[in-house]
Amino acid sequence: MARHSQAVGRYVTIDVDGFEYEVFYLRNGSGQPLVCQHAAGCHNHQWRDMLEDEDITRHYDVIAYDLPWHGKSDPPVNQEWWEKEYCLTADHFMKFVLRLCDALNLERPVFMGASFGGNLALQLARYHSERFRAVVPIGALDYSPGFFQNIWRDPRANPAHAIPNLLWDSMAPQSPERDRRLALHHASQGAEAFHGDMYFYSVDHDLRGELGKIDARACPVVLMSGSYDYIAPPTAVEALARQIPGGIFVEMDELGHLPMVENYPKFRRYLLEALKVVERKSRVGAG
Amino acid sequence: MQKNEWAAWFVEATNSDPVIASHGGNFTCKYMLDMGSVSVIVEMVNGRAHRINTDPGPMDGYDFAFRACAATWRDMSCAVPEPGCQGVFAASATRDMKIEGDIPVLMRNLGNVTRQVELLRNAGVPV
Numbered sequence: 001m002a003r004h005s006q007a008v009g010r011y012v013t014i015d016v017d018g019f020e021y022e023v024f025y026l027r028n029g030s031g032q033p034l035v036c037q038h039a040a041g042c043h044n045h046q047w048r049d050m051l052e053d054e055d056i057t058r059h060y061d062v063i064a065y066d067l068p069w070h071g072k073s074d075p076p077v078n079q080e081w082w083e084k085e086y087c088l089t090a091d092h093f094m095k096f097v098l099r100l101c102d103a104l105n106l107e108r109p110v111f112m113g114a115s116f117g118g119n120l121a122l123q124l125a126r127y128h129s130e131r132f133r134a135v136v137p138i139g140a141l142d143y144s145p146g147f148f149q150n151i152w153r154d155p156r157a158n159p160a161h162a163i164p165n166l167l168w169d170s171m172a173p174q175s176p177e178r179d180r181r182l183a184l185h186h187a188s189q190g191a192e193a194f195h196g197d198m199y200f201y202s203v204d205h206d207l208r209g210e211l212g213k214i215d216a217r218a219c220p221v222v223l224m225s226g227s228y229d230y231i232a233p234p235t236a237v238e239a240l241a242r243q244i245p246g247g248i249f250v251e252m253d254e255l256g257h258l259p260m261v262e263n264y265p266k267f268r269r270y271l272l273e274a275l276k277v278v279e280r281k282s283r284v285g286a287g
Numbered sequence: 288m289q290k291n292e293w294a295a296w297f298v299e300a301t302n303s304d305p306v307i308a309s310h311g312g313n314f315t316c317k318y319m320l321d322m323g324s325v326s327v328i329v330e331m332v333n334g335r336a337h338r339i340n341t342d343p344g345p346m347d348g349y350d351f352a353f354r355a356c357a358a359t360w361r362d363m364s365c366a367v368p369e370p371g372c373q374g375v376f377a378a379s380a381t382r383d384m385k386i387e388g389d390i391p392v393l394m395r396n397l398g399n400v401t402r403q404v405e406l407l408r409n410a411g412v413p414v
Contacts, residue, residue: 154391162394168401169374173367184398228370230377 007051009072014099017092019079023100024072026067029057031107031218032133036064036102037117039258040201041194042128042186043071046114049264055272060110065100067093069193086196090123090204097124098131110278112136115257116201118232119144122221125244126210129219134278138191138224141231141255142207143239152195153263171175172228183261220281222274223247226255247280248276290325294339294414297329301336301347305397310343314399316392318342321330321361322414334399351388353404356410357414359383375404 005029014021026044027028028051038046047064050056064071075081100110111132114122125135137248151157156250164187187194205275214221221244225237234251241249252259252270289298301307318368319328328340328349329359335400354377355363359382362372371381386393391401393400 151390154394156391157394159394162397165374166394166398168398171373172370172407173373200311208342228369228373228377230373230380233370233381 003166016096017054019076021068031059031063033106034060035109037113039115040197041190046261069216087199108133110134114138119205125214134220148198163191164188171255174254175262181222211243221247224250226252290413298336311399314352317349319349321354323357350392355384360412364411
């Protein structure tokens with residue numbers, strides 16, 4: 001018997017700095033908008049379990065988009081993009097999210113992102129806190145150098161194989177193998193974009209010395225890190241949370257860098273707690 | 288486990304592994320596992336463990352190497368490794384693991400090499 005997901009996919013066309021993007025997003029739920037950014041080189045299937053979690057969608061209007069160049073969101077339709085190198089900047093990345101939220105008429109959504117999406121969440125909290133009710137960076141750092149490497153385009157390295165498999169170590173060995181394999185499957189589809197994503201991740205994203213300027217009263221920041229995340233380990237992420245006045249840190253036991261994919265049943269326990277914190281802190285902030 | 292006994296186990300574990308059998312048709316390279324007091328060179332040919340050199344000499348070549356102390360290898364080969372010991376890249380960030388040699392060769396074989404390192408959780412390491 002056929003079983004349909006409650007999540008529905010649509011396209012919306014937006015303009016960001018003259019780049020016309022036809023953006024694909026999955027959406028389910030009602031209530032407070034919750035906008036989700038996938039990890040580098042991946043796409044919105046990383047949030048599929050959350051999109052179908054009734055304990056989330058009962059209270060949240062979950063929107064998980066594919067960043068242009070990823071998944072079903074193509075490169076800009078009005079550009080000869082094949083003649084230029086894709087290099088994602090922090091400014092363009094933030095503007096993209098703001099334009100998307102405008103296009104979907106989202107009023108002060110909660111923004112959640114993983115890995116480079118987590119880094120973006122910190123950027124949004126620093127520079128556009130008035131636009132968001134809260135941000136939830138997962139596996140995020142203020143500065144993450146070293147990953148903008150030519151090897152991601154080196155044909156001898158077979159990047160479509162190497163990039164996803166590099167993620168394997170960042171996940172917890174306790175997580176179900178099926179889900180960890182799915183995480184690799186998602187990442188194998190975005191290898192061409194990964195190098196340009198890393199320009200943001202390792203070059204243009206640098207919030208060192210800036211976290212103290214985040215207004216966590218106006219926009220609560222709940223940083224999450226898995227105990228097996230060696231890329232953004234709990235000790236480093238907790239130290240970041242301490243730099244943000246009012247910043248909250250949640251350590252996730254037996255999870256890694258991509259918790260929403262690698263073990264959603266375990267991740268959701270921490271996620272529900274994080275969202276409770278968001279509710280409490282944003283009420284306090286509003287009052 | 289003595290190194291020759293371990294080498295025989297590693298060959299059997301590799302050659303009977305369904306993941307390597309399904310993905311490793313082009314898995315051909317030589318790499319060193321430097322575990323402190325014991326070093327071996329694993330020679331892979333088309334996804335099969337062709338030979339384990341358990342007594343490598345200075346002129347025995349290889350494409351890339353993983354080097355760490357015995358304690359790191361033992362921690363990585365636990366049934367459920369502690370955080371930071373779940374793989375060579377994690378151990379390179381948190382422990383003394385060094386990854387050296389022809390990195391593109393490692394990268395194009397990374398999934399299968401990673402799988403072989405995980406097989407160590409079944410029988411441990413000879414140090």
